[in-house]
Each structure stands twice: as structure tokens, then as C-alpha cells.
Amino acid sequence: MKNTVLITGASSGFGKLIAKKFQSEGWNVVATMRSPQKETELNQLENVLVTELDVTKPNSIAKAIITATDKFGTIDALVNNAGLGIAGPMEGISNDEIRNQMDVNLFGPINTMKAVLPQMRAKKSGTIINVSSIGGRVAFPYFSVYMASKHALEGLTDSMQYELDPFGIRLKLVEPGVFKTAFGENSTQSETSKMADYHETNQKFYDKYFKTEGSSLDDGDPQQVADAVYEAATDNSEQLRYPVGASAIQTLGARQQMSDIDFKNMMKQHALAGIA
Numbered sequence: 001m002k003n004t005v006l007i008t009g010a011s012s013g014f015g016k017l018i019a020k021k022f023q024s025e026g027w028n029v030v031a032t033m034r035s036p037q038k039e040t041e042l043n044q045l046e047n048v049l050v051t052e053l054d055v056t057k058p059n060s061i062a063k064a065i066i067t068a069t070d071k072f073g074t075i076d077a078l079v080n081n082a083g084l085g086i087a088g089p090m091e092g093i094s095n096d097e098i099r100n101q102m103d104v105n106l107f108g109p110i111n112t113m114k115a116v117l118p119q120m121r122a123k124k125s126g127t128i129i130n131v132s133s134i135g136g137r138v139a140f141p142y143f144s145v146y147m148a149s150k151h152a153l154e155g156l157t158d159s160m161q162y163e164l165d166p167f168g169i170r171l172k173l174v175e176p177g178v179f180k181t182a183f184g185e186n187s188t189q190s191e192t193s194k195m196a197d198y199h200e201t202n203q204k205f206y207d208k209y210f211k212t213e214g215s216s217l218d219d220g221d222p223q224q225v226a227d228a229v230y231e232a233a234t235d236n237s238e239q240l241r242y243p244v245g246a247s248a249i250q251t252l253g254a255r256q257q258m259s260d261i262d263f264k265n266m267m268k269q270h271a272l273a274g275i276a
């Protein structure tokens with residue numbers, strides 16, 4: 001019998017590539033998105049169910065899981081990929097914007113995990129892959145609430161791996177570096193955080209890392225992320241973290257070896273030169 005994966009945020013970027021990767025490897029794929037009526041590609045593929053799911057709405061998650069299990073039976077793997085970024089200096093970002101960031105990037109995975117865990121616990125197997133970021137273990141300025149959401153997702157996942165071990169359920173973190181998807185366009189500069197004192201450095205950071213065109217960091221083909229998610233789902237290992245892309249591998253490697261102060265100085269001399 002084929003395995004089934006449910007993916008959130010499959011309308012674009014990594015999510016769409018992840019859906020295609022699992023489909024090409026012979027899995028049943030539940031490709032979920034907020035606006036399935038706009039999808040034209042994934043619904044042409046065999047064994048792919050495109051259905052609506054907004055990670056901030058538990059009712060929509062419950063409905064998607066019923067639709068998925070009616071069609072394919074149980075869900076073997078869950079990929080929490082949906083996410084967005086809110087940028088700007090923390091001091092000025094409104095609490096509503098911060099809550100929205102956490103609703104999607106942290107409570108989103110919490111909501112979907114709570115919804116699939118009962119069936120995974122019942123069959124004593126399953127894999128949950130949470131798409132974190134290089135920003136789940138190191139931090140950059142003017143993106144603090146995004147960094148907070150991914151650090152929180154890492155802590156949550158790390159802790160849950162122990163809780164779910166006895167049920168044969170594996171937890172995984174995929175940590176992409178910097179890839180050109182729609183993420184830059186879909187990430188917003190907080191409207192309330194346009195404070196004069198921060199303006200110049202905030203703008204420099206935005207120009208260096210956010211603008212899809214001309215961004216100074218690029219880890220190459222985003223397919224690497226889809227391949228890493230597939231590896232995490234199928235390698236049968238206890239490995240928790242899968243950094244993807246040279247920037248993630250190098251930066252996270254350096255972070256493990258260096259003291260806080262040495263790492264900060266290295267960041268200021270290289271990644272943040274002229275910014276912080």
C-alpha cells in the first residue's frame with residue numbers, strides 16, 4: 001500500500017516542490033493550500049488530492065484531514081511547510097502583527113500536529129517534518145519575530161521527539177538557508193515599524209537579504225529543500241535536524257563551534273557587514 005503525506009502551504013515555493021517530489025516517488029499526496037481553486041498544476045497529477053487548509057483555522061484543518069483520510073486512509077507523514085515572515089525592528093512591530101506571525105509559523109504546526117497525532121498514535125507510526133529555517137538556530141536583525149517563531153518551532157519539535165518516541169512517531173526539522181521562492185514577496189515589512197532611528201540599517205538589511213532580485217545570498221535550487229524533506233521522511237533514522245544549502249550548513253556549523261561573542265563578531269564582519 002502507498003504511503004500518504006499531507007503538506008501545508010503547497011500552493012508555491014518549497015511546498016509545491018515537496019508535493020511533486022513525494023508524488024514522483026510514488027506516494028499519495030494531500031497538497032493543502034488556502035486557495036485550492038487557484039491551483040492548476042498539482043491537480044493534474046495522479047494520486048494528488050488538492051484541498052483547502054488554512055493552518056490558522058482548526059476547522060479547516062479538521063475538514064482537510066477528513067477529506068484526506070476518506071480518500072487515502074491514514075496519513076503517514078505530515079509536512080508543516082506553510083509560513084511567512086514579518087520584518088522590521090521589533091520595537092515598532094505591533095502585537096497584532098507579532099501574533100499573526102506566531103499564528104502561522106508556530107500555532108499553525110501546533111494545530112496540524114494536534115489534528116494528525118491521534119491517528120499516528122493509534123497506528124504507532126508516523127513522521128512529522130517541520131520546516132524551520134537557518135533562523136531556527138541563529139538570528140539576524142530586523143527579522144526578530146520570524147526568528148522567534150522558528151526558534152520556538154525548533155524547541156517545540158526537539159521536546160516532542162521524546163514524547164512521541166514511545167509511539168513510534170519521528171519528529172524532524174528541515175532548516176533551509178536562503179532560497180529564491182515567493183517568500184521574499186510574501187514576507188511583509190511591518191507597517192508600524194517604520195521608525196526613523198532604525199530606517200537606514202533596516203533598509204540595508206532588507207535590500208541585502210529580502211529583495212528576490214539582487215539578494216546577496218542564494219543557496220541555489222530550492223529543489224534541495226524538497227529532496228531534504230523527502231530524505232527526512234524516508235531515511236528511517238533518528239536524525240532530528242536537516243540543514244539545507246551552503247549558508248545553513250556553514251553558519252550552523254560555525255555557531256556550534258564558536259562562543260556567543262566570537263559568533264557575533266563573525267556575523268558583524270561578514271553576513272552583517274555595513275548593517276549592524
Ligand SMILES: NC(=O)c1ccc[n+]([C@@H]2O[C@H](COP(=O)([O-])OP(=O)(O)OC[C@H]3O[C@@H](n4cnc5c(N)ncnc54)[C@H](OP(=O)(O)O)[C@@H]3O)[C@@H](O)[C@H]2O)c1
Pocket residue numbers: 008009010011012013014015033034035053054055056081082083084104131132133134175176177178179180181182183184186
Ligand atoms: N525561502 C527561503 O529562503 C526560506 C528559508 C528558510 C525557511 N523557509 C520556510 O520555508 C517555508 C516555505 O516557504 P517558501 O520559501 O516556500 O515561501 P512561499 O513560496 O511564500 O510559500 C509559503 C507558503 O505558505 C502558505 N501560507 C501562508 N500562510 C498560510 C496559512 N495561514 N495557511 C496555510 N498556508 C499558508 C502560502 O500560501 P498562500 O499561497 O495561500 O499565501 C505559501 O503556499 C516557510 O515555513 C518558510 O518560513 C524559507
